[in-house]
Amino acid sequence: MLNLDFRAWDPDESHGRFSDKTKNDFYHRDTFTKYSGKYDYVKLDYNPSTSKNNDKNDENKKKRAEALEELKSRPIPESKLDKRVQNLIELICNVRLMEEALLEMKFDAKKNPLGKLSSAQIKAGYAALKEIENFINTNNFNAAFMEANNTYYTRIPHEFGRHTPPLIKTTKQLKHEMELLEALDDIEVIFNTLNTDTNNHVNPIDQNYEQLKCKLNPVNKTDNIYQLIDKYLQSTHAATHQLYKMQIEDIFEIERDGEKEIFNDVGNKMLLW
Known part of the structure; x- marks a missing residue:
């Protein structure tokens, strides 16, 4: 694959090379056409898609770098989340x-x-x-x-x-x-x-959780729903699958922001299994 990091190229040298390797004009690469036997043009996203412009991207990167350096020299705030939720967020991120x-x-x-x-x-x-x-x-x-x-x-x-x-x-x-x-x-x-803004006074796990905009509530083993799911898990394990056993580690009730209102009038729900 041809390295197309144009930012490091000498323009006089690179434009001709681009044309030779791809059969496309450098200045019209936005309408790139792939030709058989020639290199393709792979465009990588070097900026977060949620950022509005390059200046904002650079500012976010600088802020995060400075915040991370400061965090190294100060204790990490204790998480306010349930330990089971902390473990899940760490796994997701x-x-x-x-x-x-x-x-x-x-x-x-x-x-x-x-x-x-x-x-x-x-x-x-x-x-x-x-x-x-x-x-x-x-x-x-x-x-x-x-x-x-x-x-x-x-x-x-x-x-x-x-x-x-x-x-x-x-x-x-x-x-x-x-x-x-x-x-x-x-x-x-x-x-x-997970955006680039870092709050020094909040545990990183808690911050990532807030950015998900989704409530994660652990279900206790004594709850009826927990026991029902566990029963489903054990009773639907195929008899032919004797080489392993499955065991529930944690169950979470999930509620995304604004979702409860949307489903209020739906009526009875079915357990997706």
Whole structure:
């Protein structure tokens, strides 16, 4: 893949190189057309999508850096949340776990830091997989199928070391790549939800919880709903699955801001299982 970080290029040298490698004019790259046998143009989102402009982005980054430096020299305020909620928020916001999960799925998180792959690129990945699915369903693995694979791997960079990226030829492979895109979608939502403003007087876990704008109430083991869900879990465990057992760790009641009013008149609810 051609490195298209134009910010570090010499304009006189880079424009001709861009044209040679992509068969597109540098000044018209917003209407980029992919040509077979030529490099593609992958646009990364270097700014949080919730920011209004570059000045605001720079200001937020500077504020966060200063706040983090100050936080290192002062004790972290005690969290006011239930310990079970704290553990859940830490899990949701654990960037290291996100990176590890994506690395297992062969996503190149080093060249594409979490939250920096643009939503347009992820949508392009979905479109490429849809095209690949059509080829798989018709058992048609022609040159167009190869091009669809190339397009997908260009839009969604992977890390296979020195090995050639495998052709996505089975429904199992297709499902694996769909799960990768769904994970990238979820990560983008998390990064866009948790903004860059830091409050030195609030525990970071509590701040992340507030930014989710969603109430998480732990359900006690003595509550009827807890016992009902536990009963469902045990009674629906298939007899053929004897190699493992499932046990509930925690149950949470979730209420997003403004959602209660919307569903007030819905009537009885069914337990989704």
